[in-house]
Structure formats: structure tokens, C-alpha cells
Amino acid sequence: MLARHNPQLNKHGELIHLLSTEGLSREILTHILDTASTFVSVSDREVKKVPLLRGKSVFNLFFENSTRTRTTFDIAAKRLSADVFTLDITRSSTAKGETLLDTVANLSAMAADIFVVRHSESGAPYLIAQHVAPHVHVVNAGDGRHAHPTQGLLDMYTIRHYKKDFTNLSVAIVGDVLHSRVARSDIHALTTLGCPDVRVVGPRTLAPESFSAMGARVFHNLEEGIKDADVIIMLRLQNERMSGALLPSSQEYFHNFGLTQEKLRWAKPDAIVMHPGPINRGVEIDSDVADGKQSVILPQVTFGIAVRMAAMSIVAGNEA
Amino acid sequence: MLARHNPQLNKHGELIHLLSTEGLSREILTHILDTASTFVSVSDREVKKVPLLRGKSVFNLFFENSTRTRTTFDIAAKRLSADVFTLDITRSSTAKGETLLDTVANLSAMAADIFVVRHSESGAPYLIAQHVAPHVHVVNAGDGRHAHPTQGLLDMYTIRHYKKDFTNLSVAIVGDVLHSRVARSDIHALTTLGCPDVRVVGPRTLAPESFSAMGARVFHNLEEGIKDADVIIMLRLQNERMSGALLPSSQEYFHNFGLTQEKLRWAKPDAIVMHPGPINRGVEIDSDVADGKQSVILPQVTFGIAVRMAAMSIVAGNEA
Amino acid sequence: MLARHNPQLNKHGELIHLLSTEGLSREILTHILDTASTFVSVSDREVKKVPLLRGKSVFNLFFENSTRTRTTFDIAAKRLSADVFTLDITRSSTAKGETLLDTVANLSAMAADIFVVRHSESGAPYLIAQHVAPHVHVVNAGDGRHAHPTQGLLDMYTIRHYKKDFTNLSVAIVGDVLHSRVARSDIHALTTLGCPDVRVVGPRTLAPESFSAMGARVFHNLEEGIKDADVIIMLRLQNERMSGALLPSSQEYFHNFGLTQEKLRWAKPDAIVMHPGPINRGVEIDSDVADGKQSVILPQVTFGIAVRMAAMSIVAGNEA
Numbered sequence: 001m002l003a004r005h006n007p008q009l010n011k012h013g014e015l016i017h018l019l020s021t022e023g024l025s026r027e028i029l030t031h032i033l034d035t036a037s038t039f040v041s042v043s044d045r046e047v048k049k050v051p052l053l054r055g056k057s058v059f060n061l062f063f064e065n066s067t068r069t070r071t072t073f074d075i076a077a078k079r080l081s082a083d084v085f086t087l088d089i090t091r092s093s094t095a096k097g098e099t100l101l102d103t104v105a106n107l108s109a110m111a112a113d114i115f116v117v118r119h120s121e122s123g124a125p126y127l128i129a130q131h132v133a134p135h136v137h138v139v140n141a142g143d144g145r146h147a148h149p150t151q152g153l154l155d156m157y158t159i160r161h162y163k164k165d166f167t168n169l170s171v172a173i174v175g176d177v178l179h180s181r182v183a184r185s186d187i188h189a190l191t192t193l194g195c196p197d198v199r200v201v202g203p204r205t206l207a208p209e210s211f212s213a214m215g216a217r218v219f220h221n222l223e224e225g226i227k228d229a230d231v232i233i234m235l236r237l238q239n240e241r242m243s244g245a246l247l248p249s250s251q252e253y254f255h256n257f258g259l260t261q262e263k264l265r266w267a268k269p270d271a272i273v274m275h276p277g278p279i280n281r282g283v284e285i286d287s288d289v290a291d292g293k294q295s296v297i298l299p300q301v302t303f304g305i306a307v308r309m310a311a312m313s314i315v316a317g318n319e320a
Numbered sequence: 321m322l323a324r325h326n327p328q329l330n331k332h333g334e335l336i337h338l339l340s341t342e343g344l345s346r347e348i349l350t351h352i353l354d355t356a357s358t359f360v361s362v363s364d365r366e367v368k369k370v371p372l373l374r375g376k377s378v379f380n381l382f383f384e385n386s387t388r389t390r391t392t393f394d395i396a397a398k399r400l401s402a403d404v405f406t407l408d409i410t411r412s413s414t415a416k417g418e419t420l421l422d423t424v425a426n427l428s429a430m431a432a433d434i435f436v437v438r439h440s441e442s443g444a445p446y447l448i449a450q451h452v453a454p455h456v457h458v459v460n461a462g463d464g465r466h467a468h469p470t471q472g473l474l475d476m477y478t479i480r481h482y483k484k485d486f487t488n489l490s491v492a493i494v495g496d497v498l499h500s501r502v503a504r505s506d507i508h509a510l511t512t513l514g515c516p517d518v519r520v521v522g523p524r525t526l527a528p529e530s531f532s533a534m535g536a537r538v539f540h541n542l543e544e545g546i547k548d549a550d551v552i553i554m555l556r557l558q559n560e561r562m563s564g565a566l567l568p569s570s571q572e573y574f575h576n577f578g579l580t581q582e583k584l585r586w587a588k589p590d591a592i593v594m595h596p597g598p599i600n601r602g603v604e605i606d607s608d609v610a611d612g613k614q615s616v617i618l619p620q621v622t623f624g625i626a627v628r629m630a631a632m633s634i635v636a637g638n639e640a
Numbered sequence: 641m642l643a644r645h646n647p648q649l650n651k652h653g654e655l656i657h658l659l660s661t662e663g664l665s666r667e668i669l670t671h672i673l674d675t676a677s678t679f680v681s682v683s684d685r686e687v688k689k690v691p692l693l694r695g696k697s698v699f700n701l702f703f704e705n706s707t708r709t710r711t712t713f714d715i716a717a718k719r720l721s722a723d724v725f726t727l728d729i730t731r732s733s734t735a736k737g738e739t740l741l742d743t744v745a746n747l748s749a750m751a752a753d754i755f756v757v758r759h760s761e762s763g764a765p766y767l768i769a770q771h772v773a774p775h776v777h778v779v780n781a782g783d784g785r786h787a788h789p790t791q792g793l794l795d796m797y798t799i800r801h802y803k804k805d806f807t808n809l810s811v812a813i814v815g816d817v818l819h820s821r822v823a824r825s826d827i828h829a830l831t832t833l834g835c836p837d838v839r840v841v842g843p844r845t846l847a848p849e850s851f852s853a854m855g856a857r858v859f860h861n862l863e864e865g866i867k868d869a870d871v872i873i874m875l876r877l878q879n880e881r882m883s884g885a886l887l888p889s890s891q892e893y894f895h896n897f898g899l900t901q902e903k904l905r906w907a908k909p910d911a912i913v914m915h916p917g918p919i920n921r922g923v924e925i926d927s928d929v930a931d932g933k934q935s936v937i938l939p940q941v942t943f944g945i946a947v948r949m950a951a952m953s954i955v956a957g958n959e960a
Contacts, residue, residue, distance in 0.1 A: 049374075057715065075405065110941060368723075618745060
């Protein structure tokens with residue numbers, strides 16, 4: 001039975017940890033999206049709270065710093081009425097030489113319910129999930145280049161919101177795909193949800209042919225890559241790549257792969273433009289596009305809160 | 321109609337952002353003080369909470385560090401039952417090159433209700449207020465040398481508490497007025513509330529004649545400046561001024577403008593002594609005065625919580 | 641009357657501050673442990689909260705950094721439904737030259753109920769307790785080498801949980817006793833609770849003869865020190881000692897005083913092994929022991945939350 005080998009699922013096939021979009025069935029992905037849709041309206045209410053996680057303890061364990069992502073989990077947990085504890089890992093016992101698993105064992109002993117884990121090492125959230133007590137649930141908030149499942153799921157939520165159905169879509173992921181955990185989580189989710197045309201677009205150094213093994217078509221030319229696309233997901237170009245060996249210059253990158261209003265016409269007229277943020281205006285995306293009417297970048301942020309509420313409430317509701 | 325041009329007010333003339341005491345009518349200032357008086361008792365209760373902002377999201381955006389002011393807003397928001405999110409701006413996306421307005425747009429998309437903004441640039445909270453979605457309210461927690469309206473209002477609350485009426489008072493503001501946003505917010509509020517005698521007192525380098533344009537009388541001699549005053553507001557001397565070009569030495573400053581019990585006799589016998597804190601004992605104020613029976617420095621702190629509760633609950637209650 | 645001289649007690653002999661286990665009667669120590677036992681189950685509930693401190697304001701004042709201890713107080717306070725405010729002291733007004741007592745007076749004026757204080761100077765929490773307003777309570781979270789009463793009490797809770805009665809026990813405290821506030825708090829509590837045989841074990845440089853004045857027997861040989869012991873409390877060896885003048889090397893330390901499964905056989909067969917954490921695997925304790933079935937290190941962490949809930953709810957319930 002597959003469930004036995006998938007650390008994200010219990011023996012009934014229910015989600016107990018969210019570590020990756022890889023290995024999750026269409027039913028589970030759809031269940032998360034459906035649950036999220038019930039939470040979208042919570043943030044519009046006068047009282048933006050539901051009592052689903054009241055009295056539960058959520059620990060933010062960000063071994064890699066990310067104020068933005070940490071804040072979205074903090075908001076999501078508090079709107080579920082949980083108590084949230086954010087550890088300053090860089091100043092904590094881990095810095096005193098305590099092992100990762102000892103830190104986690106200690107926090108588990110304080111009766112934690114959910115660990116939200118971000119780590120620069122791929123696989124760290126898996127290691128933690130394998131060692132926590134049965135009452136503790138792990139949500140991966142980004143590990144190395146490996147996975148960023150809540151970002152992948154909020155992207156799916158956004159696409160479904162605007163395009164209704166995945167089975168007729170062409171989705172292009174553009175930019176530094178090589179280093180992107182978002183791209184990996186998107187590709188796994190899109191293929192599972194039945195998207196027939198997933199494209200990876202970028203220079204050879206950042207969009208290697210190996211992505212075809214994941215079911216994506218690889219393009220090194222922006223016009224071909226986004227031609228007649230329904231959805232364009234632009235990726236952030238990390239500053240550290242811009243003048244490195246992988247790229248000649250940010251100007252040349254923008255010339256070849258930066259999305260302008262003019263190039264956007266290559267896609268379908270009703271194509272939506274997405275970006276995980278924070279955006280580099282004038283590097284991977286022009287301000288006209290980022291602020292234009294095809295941009296759904298800010299709705300992504302709004303949906304992200306609902307998707308994180310869904311992920312936390314689902315895993316916390318299932319027994320290991 | 322003036323309201324149309326004042327970004328703090330909606331078209332009905334109601335307060336939707338608190339950016340400055342300048343441009344607010346006597347009625348609005350009095351409404352904030354009256355509302356604060358209903359909150360003073362909340363902090364004395366067994367359960368120090370009212371549910372006015374339950375389920376609302378307050379974001380502390382401190383682009384300039386201030387643990388003390390941030391804490392007072394944190395306390396005020398939680399006593400109103402809000403959820404409070406404090407962003408470590410120096411480590412956030414802004415540090416990754418994201419623009420101020422993109423950061424704010426992202427947080428708005430997370431369904432923020434109130435931004436409490438502190439910034440070293442004068443005007444930054446105005447810029448934010450002009451760009452936020454209609455459901456979002458901005459409270460200025462200090463911008464450059466420009467304004468610190470909640471400090472100005474807690475000073476007004478304190479004066480009204482001890483002196484009942486503004487229309488017969490002499491109020492002296494002493495020290496580094498030039499660099500003080502507190503002084504500017506105090507002067508605007510005092511003149512609007514009908515105080516007939518506002519004085520600015522300090523060396524020529526720190527209390528320039530230009531303050532007379534704001535309706536204050538300028539003095540360069542402490543005895544003349546505080547003679548028969550009802551209220552003395554001492555300002556903190558920033559460490560960085562002490563040995564700079566603007567001042568010969570902190571000893572000489574204390575000799576000329578530091579407030580001692582002896583010099584305090586120049587003021588009225590029932591004069592109160594105020595200070596926005598943190599105080600520099602022996603620099604601008606002697607310990608005998610700071611801890612003496614005319615000092616109302618700690619009551620200012622207490623009233624500050626109530627005034628911030630009032631400001632947040634009022635702006636959040638009005639539609640843009 | 642002793643109560644008059646003990647700053648931890650009011651005139652009725654009730655606990656109003658928890659500063660040290662020294663000077664507290666067996667009745668008071670037992671009352672804290674009994675209260676803690678009612679809280680142990682709270683952390684196992686679906687909703688891990690009781691409303692005892694609802695609307696109270698708890699301030700974490702950590703002048704010495706400790707993410708772990710701060711987190712346990714944060715959890716304990718929130719499970720009592722308090723609002724918790726953590727001040728980043730290193731960036732606060734204290735850093736601007738404000739005195740400790742001015743900082744505390746300001747926070748008191750914000751209607752604080754409890755200060756949780758950690759400070760590198762022995763006695764700092766006493767100084768604060770002597771100067772706070774009558775409605776404010778102080779809990780010492782560790783001061784210099786002097787005391788760490790909540791750690792001492794959670795150690796007592798753990799011993800009582802596993803051994804039921806103190807009056808027949810041999811308890812050995814092993815390691816860097818000289819620099820350990822935990823050891824001092826343990827020794828005071830153990831002798832008050834009637835433990836007839838308290839032992840201090842370590843090299844001469846770290847376990848000086850002077851501890852015999854506190855009622856402990858001093859050993860410089862591990863076998864003699866833990867022989868037939870019921871309880872072994874291993875202390876963390878601070879990294880800074882390891883290659884200093886006090887110790888030849890961490891290898892030699894481990895050889896002489898590190899606890900292995902083999903050496904553990906010198907103690908009683910049902911002896912429990914404790915450690916305040918974070919543990920240094922392979923320095924003062926072998927992984928086989930730390931993870932072995934005689935180890936109660938993780939239960940200590942669990943009980944620590946309950947003991948801190950007890951300490952805070954008891955002091956907050958008594959009038960000064």
C-alpha cells in the first residue's frame with residue numbers, strides 16, 4: 001500500500017504532514033483547495049477568526065529567514081485561533097550546538113501541535129516529520145530547492161479561481177527554474193491535477209532539459225515558451241545569480257526573459273500573470289505587467305492565507 | 321471642502337488615518353481624548369481587554385527601531401483584542417529590494433486592518449495612507465522630524481487630566497525642539513485646543529526663531545522660558561547631539577537648560593513636568609525633578625496606552 | 641516575623657514574587673508542585689488553555705538571551721490566556737542608556753502584571769521586585785550564578801513524580817556546579833523538601849568544597865558521587881569552560897565525569913537521569929543515556945510548562 005511509504009499520510013491515507021505536493025493524490029490536493037475556498041471569506045469578515053485551532057500551539061521554526069512567509073503562516077494560524085510561537089532559531093539552542101532533532105524533541109515535549117518548518121537543506125522537514133511524536137504535524141514552508149508546497153497550492157488555488165479547470169490549460173513557468181522549489185511544487189501539483197501542458201522557460205543555465213523528466217516541456221525562448229499560454233508564472237531572479245556565472249547580466253536577462261506588456265501579447269489574451277513575490281521590478285517583470293490588469297499577484301497573496309489555513313487545519317484534524 | 325484635501329479624513333470628515341495632529345479640528349482632537357478617557361480604566365481591570373478590535377489584524381511596521389513605542393502599540397492593540405503582527409523590517413523583503421509600496425500592498429492583500437508605521441523619512445506614513453486599500457487604516461508612530469501624533473495626543477491627555485482646560489495655560493517645550501517630532505505634534509495640538517501661550521525654549525541651535533511661525537514664542541533663556549508656566553515639557557537630548565557642532569558639551573547644556581528642582585521654582589508652584597522618555601538623568605532633567613511630585617512622566621506612559629487604544633479604535637470604526 | 645524580610649512573600653506569608661527557592665518553606669514549595677500537577681493535563685487537552693490570567697499582561701524581560709527558557713514562559717503564559725509581550729532588550733531604551741529601574745517603571749506604568757526576568761547579574765530580579773508597584777509580580781527566569789527557581793521547581797516536580805517522596809532519596813548533581821544557578825536552586829529546594837542526601841559531584845575546579853555549607857556532600861569522583869543514587873542531575877558543560885583554565889579538555893572531562901550507560905550502573909537500578917538542557921551529547925552525557933529508558937529529560941520539559949503556569953498563576957493571585 002502506497003500510503004505506508006508516504007510520510008505525509010497516515011494508514012487511512014489522510015494527510016498528517018504537508019511536506020511536498022509530490023506524492024499527493026488529486027483528491028487530497030482538491031480537498032485542500034476546497035477547504036481553502038471556505039476560508040477565503042474569513043479574511044473579509046468583521047471578526048477574521050474561526051475557532052478551529054483554538055488552544056493549539058503552532059511553532060514557526062524558520063531555520064532560513066523569511067519574514068514574508070513566516071508572517072503568512074502567523075496570520076493563518078491566528079485566524080484559526082491558534083497560539084503561535086516564533087523561535088529565533090539563529091539565537092536559540094541550535095546555535096549552542098543542540099542537534100535539530102533534540103530541538104524538535106524538546107518543543108514536542110512542550111506539547112506542540114504543528115511545526116511550520118523552513119530550512120535551507122532539502123529534506124529537513126521530512127527528517128523532522130519522521131521523528132516527531134504522533135500528535136505533532138509538520139508543514140513544510142520551503143526546504144532547499146526541493147519543495148514549497150503551500151506556495152504550490154496557492155498557485156493552484158489561483159489558477160483554479162481564474163480558469164476553473166486544469167484539463168485544458170497551458171501553464172508556463174518562466175525564469176530561474178533550476179533553483180526554484182516553487183517551480184517544483186507547481187509542476188507536481190499541475191500534472192497531478194490534470195494540466196496537459198506544463199512548460200518550463202528560461203536560459204539553458206536556469207531551465208535545464210532535465211525538467212522534461214517531471215512532465216514539463218522545456219523552452220529557451222520566451223516567445224515559444226509562453227505562446228498561447230493561459231497562465232504565466234514568473235519566478236523571482238535571486239540577486240546572487242544576476243552577476244554570477246549563470247547569467248551574463250540582469251539587462252540581458254530582462255531583454256530575453258523579462259516579461260513586458262508587449263511580450264505578454266504572445267500568450268492568450270485572457271492569460272493571467274502570477275509571481276510568488278517579492279517581485280524585482282524591471283528585472284524579471286516590468287511594472288506595467290506587474291500592476292496591469294492581467295496580473296493576479298496580489299490575489300495570490302490573499303489566497304495564500306486561506307490555503308495555509310486549510311493546510312494547518314487539515315493536518316491537525318487527522319490522527320497519525 | 322477641506323476634508324477632500326486632508327488624507328486623514330473621509331468625505332464625511334471622519335478620521336480614517338492618524339498621521340499628524342496638524343489639520344485635525346478641535347472636535348476631532350477632543351473626541352480622541354474623550355474616547356481615551358473611557359479606556360484608561362480598562363488597564364486597571366482584572367481582565368484588561370475590550371473586544372472592539374477582535375479578529376482585526378494590526379501590523380507594526382517599524383522601519384525605524386523603537387522597542388518602547390512598538391510595545392505601547394502592541395499593548396494597546398491586544399487590549400482591544402486585535403491580533404498583532406510585528407514585522408522585522410530590517411530582515412524582510414524590503415531588505416531584499418522590494419519597494420515600500422509593494423511591501424504594503426502585499427500586507428494589505430493579507431487583509432490587514434491597521435498599519436502602525438514608524439519611519440525615519442518624514443511623510444512615509446502619508447505615502448502609505450495614499451496607496452492602501454480602502455479597508456486599511458494608518459497610524460503614524462513617528463516619521464522623521466515631522467510628526468508623532470499619538471505622543472502629541474497623550475501629552476494633551478495628560479495636560480487636560482491635570483489642568484482641566486487649555487484656554488488659560490502657559491506651556492513651555494524645552495530642549496532640542498529643532499529635531500523633535502513630538503514638539504511639532506504638541507504645538508499643533510496645543511494651538512488647536514486653544515492654548516494661548518505656547519513657548520519653545522532652548523539654545524539658538526536647537527530652538528530656532530522659525531518656530532514662531534507655528535504660533536509659539538521662542539526663548540533662549542530657561543528662566544524666561546518657563547517663568548510662570550503651568551506645564552513644562554522637557555525633550556530628550558539625543559546622544560548624538562551632545563558632542564556635535566550644535567552643542568558645546570552636555571555639562572554646559574545641563575547648566576543652561578537642564579531642569580533642576582531649583583530652576584523649577586521659576587514656573588508656577590503647581591506646574592507639572594512632562595517628558596516623552598526615555599529620560600537622560602542629569603542631562604536634560606535632574607533626578608530630583610524626574611522623581612519629584614510635580615513629575616507626571618509615568619502617568620504619561622499610562623495615558624499613552626489609552627490614547628493609542630482610542631486612535632486605533634476610532635480609525636478602524638470609520639469607512640474610507 | 642520572617643515574612644517581613646523575605647521579598648518573595650507578602651505580610652500574610654503568601655508568594656508574590658518567585659525569586660529563589662531559598663527562603664521558601666516546604667509548604668510553599670509543595671503548594672507550587674501541587675498546583676503544577678493540576679496543569680500537567682492542560683497541555684494534553686484539545687484546547688490547551690485555562691482562563692486564569694485572561695487579560696493579564698506578562699512581560700518577558702530577557703536581559704540575557706535564552707530562546708528556550710523564554711519560549712517555555714511564553715507557552716505557559718498563553719496557556720493561562722495571558723497576553724505576552726517580549727521585549728528585545730538589546731535594542732530597547734536600556735540600550736539607549738535608560739536605567740534598568742526606569743525601564744521597569746515605564747513598563748509598570750503600562751499596567752504590567754508579571755515580569756519574567758532573566759539577567760546575567762545575580763540579584764537583578766530582586767532589585768526589580770523591590771521597586772515595582774504593588775500590583776506587579778516578578779518571576780526570576782535565571783540571574784547570574786544565583787538562582788533559577790522555576791528550573792529548580794520543575795526538577796522537584798520530576799523527582800516527586802517518579803520517586804513520590806523526598807525523605808529517602810539520594811540525589812547527585814554532577815558537573816559544573818560552581819557556575820550553575822540550577823544546582824543552587826535544586827540544593828535549596830531539596831534540603832527544604834526533606835531530602836537527606838544531596839551530593840555535588842565534579843572536578844575540584846567546578847565542584848568546590850564550599851557547597852558543603854549548603855548542606856551537600858562534595859565528591860570529586862563520579863563512582864563515589866553517584867553510588868546508589870536515586871536521582872542523577874547532569875549539568876550542561878558550557879562550551880566556554882571546555883578549553884579554559886578550569887578543565888584540561890572535554891575528552892578528559894567526559895572520561896572522568898561524562899555519564900555513560902556503564903557508569904550509570906553505579907547508581908540504583910531504578911535511578912532516573914535528569915538534565916536541564918540543552919544537552920551536549922558526548923560531553924557530559926552519552927547518547928545511550930540521554931535517550932535511554934532511565935532518562936527523564938523530556939518529561940522535565942513537559943513538567944516545566946506546568947510548573948511555570950503554577951508559578952505565574954500563584955504570584956498573580958496574591959496581593960502585595
